Amino acid sequence: xxxxxxxxxxxxxxxxxxxxxxxxxxxxxxxxxxSRKKQSVxxxxxxxxxxxxxxxxxxxxxxxxxxxxxxxxxxxLLPRNLQSFVRSGxxxxxxxxSTSAESKTDTRxxxxxxxxxxxxxxxxxxxELCNYYGVGLTLFRPTLIYGFARDRNITTIANFIxxxxxxxVAGEAxxxxxxxxxMDLAASSIEVIDNPQSINRTYNLSGGEQLSYRAMVQxxxxxxxxxxxxxxxxxxxxxxxxxxxxxxxNGPSFSPDVADRMNRDLCFxxxxxxxDFGYRPAKFLIDPQRDLYRT
Numbered sequence: 001x002x003x004x005x006x007x008x009x010x011x012x013x014x015x016x017x018x019x020x021x022x023x024x025x026x027x028x029x030x031x032x033x034x035s036r037k038k039q040s041v042x043x044x045x046x047x048x049x050x051x052x053x054x055x056x057x058x059x060x061x062x063x064x065x066x067x068x069x070x071x072x073x074x075x076x077l078l079p080r081n082l083q084s085f086v087r088s089g090x091x092x093x094x095x096x097x098s099t100s101a102e103s104k105t106d107t108r109x110x111x112x113x114x115x116x117x118x119x120x121x122x123x124x125x126x127x128e129l130c131n132y133y134g135v136g137l138t139l140f141r142p143t144l145i146y147g148f149a150r151d152r153n154i155t156t157i158a159n160f161i162x163x164x165x166x167x168x169v170a171g172e173a174x175x176x177x178x179x180x181x182x183m184d185l186a187a188s189s190i191e192v193i194d195n196p197q198s199i200n201r202t203y204n205l206s207g208g209e210q211l212s213y214r215a216m217v218q219x220x221x222x223x224x225x226x227x228x229x230x231x232x233x234x235x236x237x238x239x240x241x242x243x244x245x246x247x248x249x250n251g252p253s254f255s256p257d258v259a260d261r262m263n264r265d266l267c268f269x270x271x272x273x274x275x276d277f278g279y280r281p282a283k284f285l286i287d288p289q290r291d292l293y294r295t
Contacts, residue, residue: 223288
């Protein structure tokens with residue numbers, strides 16, 4: 001990679017943005033990290049923090065010059081801000097969508113269906129705008145992202161197990177999953193920057209191992225060094241329980257469709273990414289201490 005280039009990173013404080021900044025800093029590449037809140041001075045070499053809210057970033061916003069943008073913030077924020085980045089010199093964009101754009105189109109939960117629709121619209125707009133501005137675009141659709149005890153899925157399960165010592169699943173919980181580590185996504189972002197074969201392509205980025213939802217939960221128990229106490233509840237009862245939890249004041253919001261998805265395969269082939277830029281993701285939870293405990 002050209003060490004003289006500069007890279008914008010949106011979603012810089014997020015689960016993908018953080019390891020990406022570390023990787024860029026370790027390589028001595030200049031990075032401009034965008035965050036809604038003012039950050040302290042970076043200890044990473046050649047990383048400069050910019051206080052900028054993508055919900056309000058104007059097309060005349062005062063941004064420094066950079067030729068690459070890695071957009072790890074919500075995808076639908078990119079189309080409205082792309083012109084600002086293009087005016088700052090960006091000619092290459094790597095952006096993160098989600099396999100939810102495909103897997104949640106038929107859900108009965110209107111909120112999840114709305115997110116899938118929003119992602120699909122944003123993907124279409126990104127391609128159209130990048131084509132208009134002459135910008136090379138690569139879209140990533142990761143599966144279940146986890147890492148550093150900062151995600152909303154694996155960490156939620158781990159925290160429940162730590163507190164109560166058991167975990168309940170719906171039915172057999174036999175639906176296949178491919179959790180993908182944030183570090184594999186960060187590495188992929190760097191790999192494709194100078195790869196012309198990846199331009200104007202969308203890639204599924206799934207994890208390096210397929211396992212059932214139940215097996216995934218059992219692996220988390222093992223990572224926490226706790227005996228697996230997994231309770232199987234009827235799917236209908238599980239749905240009712242999730243609906244009741246969502247009605248609690250200040251309680252977490254869970255879609256009842258989570259119960260159905262526990263028994264539905266949500267696996268995506270990443271062979272095209274392997275072929276085009278050597279994508280080889282790690283197996284699930286190879287470092288439990290790093291990924292299940294906040295440091």
